[in-house]
Amino acid sequence: MTELAAIQSKNGHANGYASGHSNGTANSHSKEASPLTNDQIPISPSAPQDVPGLLSQIASHGDAFLGIDPDARLKLLEDARALVNALETPRESMIRYCWAQSTIYAAIETGVDIELFHKLSLSDKPKSAAELAEDTGCDPFMLSRLLKHLAAMDVIGEAGPDLYRRTGFTIALCSEKYSDGFPLMTRRFTAGIHALPAYLKKNGYRNPTNPTDTALQLGFNTDLHFFETVKQDPVTAKQFNNHMSIYSLGRPSWMDVGFFPVQERLIEGSNTTNDNVLLIDMGGSIGHDLSEFKRKWPDAPGRLILQDLPTVACHAQGLDPTIEVMPHDFFTPQPVKGARAYYMHSVLHDWPDDMCRKILANLIPALRPGYSKVLINENVIPDKGAYWETTSLDLIMMTIGSGERTERHWYTLLESARLKIIKVWTAPAQKGEESLIECELA
Ligand SMILES: C[S@@+](CC[C@H](N)C(=O)[O-])C[C@H]1O[C@@H](n2cnc3c(N)ncnc32)[C@H](O)[C@@H]1O
Numbered sequence: 001m002t003e004l005a006a007i008q009s010k011n012g013h014a015n016g017y018a019s020g021h022s023n024g025t026a027n028s029h030s031k032e033a034s035p036l037t038n039d040q041i042p043i044s045p046s047a048p049q050d051v052p053g054l055l056s057q058i059a060s061h062g063d064a065f066l067g068i069d070p071d072a073r074l075k076l077l078e079d080a081r082a083l084v085n086a087l088e089t090p091r092e093s094m095i096r097y098c099w100a101q102s103t104i105y106a107a108i109e110t111g112v113d114i115e116l117f118h119k120l121s122l123s124d125k126p127k128s129a130a131e132l133a134e135d136t137g138c139d140p141f142m143l144s145r146l147l148k149h150l151a152a153m154d155v156i157g158e159a160g161p162d163l164y165r166r167t168g169f170t171i172a173l174c175s176e177k178y179s180d181g182f183p184l185m186t187r188r189f190t191a192g193i194h195a196l197p198a199y200l201k202k203n204g205y206r207n208p209t210n211p212t213d214t215a216l217q218l219g220f221n222t223d224l225h226f227f228e229t230v231k232q233d234p235v236t237a238k239q240f241n242n243h244m245s246i247y248s249l250g251r252p253s254w255m256d257v258g259f260f261p262v263q264e265r266l267i268e269g270s271n272t273t274n275d276n277v278l279l280i281d282m283g284g285s286i287g288h289d290l291s292e293f294k295r296k297w298p299d300a301p302g303r304l305i306l307q308d309l310p311t312v313a314c315h316a317q318g319l320d321p322t323i324e325v326m327p328h329d330f331f332t333p334q335p336v337k338g339a340r341a342y343y344m345h346s347v348l349h350d351w352p353d354d355m356c357r358k359i360l361a362n363l364i365p366a367l368r369p370g371y372s373k374v375l376i377n378e379n380v381i382p383d384k385g386a387y388w389e390t391t392s393l394d395l396i397m398m399t400i401g402s403g404e405r406t407e408r409h410w411y412t413l414l415e416s417a418r419l420k421i422i423k424v425w426t427a428p429a430q431k432g433e434e435s436l437i438e439c440e441l442a
Pocket residue numbers: 227244245282283284285286307308309312328329330331344345346347350
């Protein structure tokens with residue numbers, strides 16, 4: 001009998017579930033939870049009582065996925081993650097957080113730097129560690145160690161002893177748009193994230209709201225605001241713009257049918273004369289959202305204007321010629337008056353409330369009452385069941401002194417800035433909380 005089976009048999013239960021020994025909380029079969037002994041901690045799954053339900057959900061979402069239900073993939077993925085968490089022991093979870101996540105990050109970033117993923121993805125033919133060492137100019141023994149970890153964590157595939165093959169993720173990492181996220185985090189965010197516990201302790205666990213006194217300044221030993229550090233470093237700027245251009249791809253977009261009624265609420269009722277401005281994307285980076293709008297609504301009448309800081313706007317290249325690029329700092333008065341809509345995507349989440357009010361105060365005089373709309377494309381965090389992508393972004397924002405907001409918070413902020421929320425539009429069956437907050441002058 002194995003040690004695990006022996007302990008389970010001593011407890012009188014197989015597989016750990018229905019034993020009252022799920023870690024942390026009482027399970028549904030027993031009112032009294034017995035604390036685990038030290039011997040049991042390394043071998044007891046964290047939530048065994050959830051396993052049967054998750055397995056049946058996986059079976060049913062799996063059937064729907066194979067039947068090509070477009071929503072089933074995400075449900076299946078979430079169930080699969082929940083299953084892993086339920087099955088993992090506390091020791092395994094601790095090792096994953098402490099060892100695996102930091103080291104796989106380092107291995108991927110190194111792989112990006114030495115163009116490992118390009119070399120591996122040139123064809124679907126597996127490549128040996130020795131060939132990859134030659135291709136990348138690396139010490140074969142060092143590279144073989146990185147390759148083993150990349151394969152152990154499923155970043156690359158294993159085709160045999162010291163033989164590797166590409167995966168879908170490997171192929172995506174050949175594109176700078178995807179791979180730039182890794183060096184970007186290291187160059188501008190990770191030291192701030194690592195400094196967060198010390199920063200919060202030093203500041204009595206208060207919510208940071210001064211963007212020049214945050215974990216970012218502590219971690220990077222600087223006095224500069226995050227966007228100042230981006231402005232001063234062309235490499236970061238390029239990586240940040242690339243990361244911005246793909247972070248929301250594949251998720252429901254407000255421009256899609258069934259999310260925000262673009263035709264009825266934006267196009268209809270807009271002035272169709274030639275110089276009418278339909279949409280201004282404020283802080284629109286290198287124009288990916290306006291390009292998407294042009295692609296999805298090619299016949300929408302009126303001008304499309306992209307605004308961002310001069311150091312960013314100058315990189316907006318290859319856009320549809322009808323998209324106008326206008327350098328503009330949104331802490332100064334909005335120069336384009338009376339547009340149909342002023343749009344901001346993931347802009348206000350970068351700033352604490354008082355600075356959002358300054359951005360909006362510079363916009364308000366440009367709005368034409370009863371005509372202009374402010375469209376705010378941001379996360380609206382629910383009180384329960386927030387999605388992990390949003391909560392992780394929220395903590396990244398905490399390190400720069402801002403954050404994601406709940407619906408209540410959005411109402412308070414926007415009403416204090418003389419705006420009235422007409423409606424918060426959210427995609428049906430969406431995982432994540434990115435919504436379109438439609439506002440007008442109050
Ligand atoms: C988080 S990014 C979002 C980019 C884009 N809207 C998107 O969702 O992909 C924030 C953007 O705000 C821009 N930004 C920061 N400070 C600005 C300012 N003072 N005036 C105009 N744009 C600014 C940045 O350059 C960046 O492109």
